Amino acid sequence: MNRKSRVLILLVAVLVLGGVALGATLHAAGRAGEKDRAQAGGPLVRSGEVTLDAPGVGVFRNMAWGPHRDEIASVPAGDPTGPRTSSGVRCLRFHTAGGTGVCLQAVRGGLRDAYRAVILDSRLRELRRYDLAGVPSRARVSPSGRSAAWTVFVSGDSYAGAAFSTRTSVLDLRTGRSDRTLEDYRFLLDGRPRRPADLNIWGVTFADDNRFYATAATGGRTYLVQGDRAARTLRTLHPNVECPSLSPDGTRVAYKKRVEGASSDAPWRLYVLDLRTLRETATAERRSVDDQAVWRDGRTLVYSLPGDYGSDLWTVPADGSGSPSLSMRAALAPAFTGR
Template sequence: MRGRLVALGAVAVLAVAGTGWYLADARSDLDAQSRRSATATADGPRAAAIAAGPHLVFRSTVHDSSYGKVSMVALADPAGPRAVTATSCERVDATAHRVLCLAQDRGVTLTYTARVLDADLHALQPLELNGIASRARLSTDGSLAATTAFVSGHSYASTTFSTQTLVTRVGGASYGDLERFTLRHRGHEIAPKDRNIWGVTFAADDDTFYATVAWGGRTWLARGSLAHRTLTTIRSDAECPALSPDGTRVAYKKRLGLPQGQWRLVSYDLATGVETRLAEPRSVDDQLEWLDDATVTYGLLRADSRQAVTDVWAVPADGSGAPTRLVAGAWSPSVVR
């Protein structure tokens, strides 16, 4: 996406005073900053500079003309200038050369579409999406795309939801519905009729992936193989995994005995099996993204928002520190380096 993501869109500035980090109790200032992000105009060279270096791609949730649009900020200055494109997505994931966009199609009836786009946001490949857009993830090199849709029920907090998760090789064939993969649990092949699979995250080897598998009222972290069409459970009580850039840890949300619809964030060391609770005290219903090997980022509904505004937050992956607001008025973050 180097320098080209802004070609189709208008550009805007997020005007932020002081240090550039947001204080949790500064709601009125934060709302004003969010609104200015889509109304102030930045020059072309500044916008191109954002896309030329490492940056964060996200969906804008500011309630103005930028709402729902694919946007980005520089990783070195996440509270600084942002670029807003003309492309709207409900969920977005991006690499240096590909963008995966799950979008609404407001025709006679509301439907959802999935498309792989190039770095200029031109459509490369439509993908099958048979329900309400939920999760989207690309592999690191952009060669694989995973989509999850609700085919009944509208929330993971519901006890009656059903999902469909598909993996497709970009420019090639689909691996189909992951529910058709062989499921192995505690050394045995099983085929529960109520199984659901969602929240794919890819390893760098072009074959291994991790996902959530649920049946019988429980969720499991599972390791998958595209070549062998298998899923093998490795950890209970895990949802929406995200594999770290170095491939050593998986971060996910976990119920930890909390009521339905409540989760906490943890990091799991794949080599040692040690699970670490992260220093985010609030419930997070999102698939995390790794900002780097030491930090995870995620979307979170603003607690006192009257307009369902979300922000992107970050927290250390070793359980230390405290959550910090990274980008105001943002959702569905992905890191592009």
């Protein structure tokens, strides 16, 4: 073997050994990083398939820092702190029911951000998309999966003050018919027709594909309204109700209520209204909840509060008993499939 061959073999050996050492170092660092994340309470997130029709699954916007932040992810509903499966689909607001998803997204690039609503099938494949008139705020799908609604801020970016304007749209996915703004509906305040110039509607929650509930605001007050898509009417039912969420049996509404003496920056408490008696029940959550709560089942509410990653999910009994409990860190916009 000549000198040139020996030098070449030595060079190859050095490169191979160096590569092995580097790989081992990176692998060890990755395991150490994973361990550190687990010790710090950060959730483990892995790429995979997320479906919207599997029974017993919690689906949500993952808020954990890393490559999967803002992606729709899932966990078994019975193990909310377990490893997350992330879909690769990014949403600012999200909801699913009946195997259909609605995803409100930011569209980057251009002079300013734009936004769109994307309708997804049970495998998170895009079916349709619609341009939005403002910043995403709320989204809901009807129990059948055949209707969707969304609210955006046309001006302002918070419900806490008075200087905001919203637009809420409802879409029939069977016919493609869109009610672009619910402010066009006939508004009945205490049974009397009104056409207030300052009317705002937001926070739809569906009873079925025709009937829904939402918040109406006018004259500095908010109301729970019952909507009828066929009749194109909104009828007030109860005052001081914002962001309603209908229970699975259709008999109660969870909502945020402004309470006297609270800070103007954090004015709400989480309540439940019995639709038959109009009796209000305060939940055991005493912090201000600026969210449209979700019913995990007929007894438990899920809602977001600020956390280290931007948002954590908490639970509380709907009947006023018990106490709040942290359910999931680094998560937002939950929904539960296969109910």
